[in-house]
Amino acid sequence: MQVFREKQPLIQAIQKIKSEGKSIGLVPTMGALHEGHLSLVKNAQKDSDQVVVSIFVNPTQFDNPEDLEKYPRNLEKDLELLENELSNIWVFTPTANELYGETISSQNFDFEGLESVMEGEYRTGHFDGVGTVVKHLFEAVTPDKAFFGEKDFQQLQIIRKLTEKTGLPVEIIGCPILREESGLARSSRNERLSSQNRKEAAFIYETLKDANQLFGTESADYVVNWVENKFQNNQFLKLEYFEIADSETLKKINQKEKGKQYRAFIAAYADDIRLIDNIALDN
Incomplete structure (x- = not known):
């Protein structure tokens, strides 16, 4: 398992893989990994030659600063889980400045109304933050396919709209919700x-x-x-x-x-x- 903390070494490694005609699959996460994330990575492994897992708690998608502060973070545990369960994974763990540059702010998007209902109604600016970070990740990683869980189905539809609007050549793959034994969606x-x-x-x-x-x-x-x-x-x-x-x-x-x-x-x-x-x- 290789861990990249800066964009440039990752971009160079991806260019080498692509020059060999191999495909890249991306699994964006905010860490605190669990079996649901692992199922996404396994789906990506079946469908890609090289899988990149991003671990980045994105500040621009939190409308509640307290929620951002309390969001669980344990990079060491996340890396250990990936290394124990999966093989041939690249992990991208940038800082906010590394991913965003000097200005950490959201771009404004028109998702044709997808962003204004449900989660968007209750979380002001949330999907502008999601769209911004995913766009940055797509531009850095240049994946052929990106894998997202259907638990965040509204987010999934918005990311599909993002690729349509921006023309980014990424195929968006929705993966089934993984549940705990009780039926609770893993989160x-x-x-x-x-x-x-x-x-x-x-x-x-x-x-x-x-x-x-x-x-x-x-x-x-x-x-x-x-x-x-x-x-x-x-x-x-x-x-x-x-x-x-x-x-x-x-x-x-x-x-x-x-x-x-x-x-x-x-x-x-x-x-x-x-x-x-x-x-x-x-x-």
């Missing part, structure tokens, strides 16, 4: 949950599955109201939003249409820890 934030809250947070996925069943026979409004009522009776979790949206446009739906694909999206708090999840809906 770095899970490590901050108390044992009680971690157990109770399984309610999120159970509710999504029930909502999927209801969606087969009931209207979207009925399902949304049903979920909101379920959370009102839960003493451990506070619902921030539950929405049913078109999978492509992410717009809320009024009524189902044949031939369209829909997803249910949820965000909830366990104490001060924010958890998100989503599920494709049977139509």
Whole structure:
């Protein structure tokens, strides 16, 4: 495993690989790695000759400074996990100045409304920060393919729109959500949950599955109201939003249409820890 902390040595190594006709796969992460990240890397290994894993806690995508400060960081543990579980990985761990330059700020993007719903509604400037850091990573690593988890499905759609808007020649691959035994979507934030809250947070996925069943026979409004009522009776979790949206446009739906694909999206708090999840809906 090679670790690069500066862009230039990484760029030179990638140029050499590409000159040999080999492909590059990128897995962007913010560290605090877990089995979900490893599954992304394994998918990338199947589909690329050389995999680069970036580990960088991006300051521009946090609208809450306290959330940024509390975000789990343990680079030594992350590198040990990658080295023990995977082979032939390159790791890119830049500082903010190395990646951004002297000015650490977000570029403004027009994602055609994808950025203004759900996460964008509750996290001001979040997706400008995501778009900016991913653009910097794509320009440095020049991957042929980049791999993202479907847990952050809105982010996945926004990054697809980013490549379309910027013309960056990267194929975006969405990978299935990896879950804990309880059904809770794997997330770095899970490590901050108390044992009680971690157990109770399984309610999120159970509710999504029930909502999927209801969606087969009931209207979207009925399902949304049903979920909101379920959370009102839960003493451990506070619902921030539950929405049913078109999978492509992410717009809320009024009524189902044949031939369209829909997803249910949820965000909830366990104490001060924010958890998100989503599920494709049977139509």
